[in-house]
Ligand SMILES: [Zn+2]
């Protein structure tokens with residue numbers, strides 16, 4: 001019987017390796033977006049270059065997306081099942097909580113199309129909102 005996490009990788013045309021399965025597991029267990037340093041730390045003594053390469057493969061294959069939340073570190077979160085390497089823009093809003101400093105995907109909140117003047121050509125749009133996340137808002 002196949003391992004469900006192996007199936008997740010195979011579905012994205014990623015060859016399962018021990019490290020890839022470990023990184024996937026960490027991402028699945030943490031709903032908030034994780035930086036390279038977070039993943040490294042959660043894995044114990046993982047080699048940074050290997051973790052970096054794994055996250056790059058996942059990003060290239062449409063399994064995770066990168067988020068620049070203004071914290072200085074790029075973060076990674078699992079994509080919606082429909083992402084592919086070609087169509088790989090998770091055009092949803094991200095939310096950075098100023099209290100717990102976690103970044104969450106808001107997959108149900110789409111980034112609006114913003115009309116640009118003149119000959120500007122947009123390649124990518126990201127929208128990060130900041131404030132208190134659900135958990136912190138309830139606690140305050
Ligand atoms: Zn919070």
Ligand SMILES: [Zn+2]
Nearest residue numbers: 077090105106
């Ligand atoms: Zn996201």
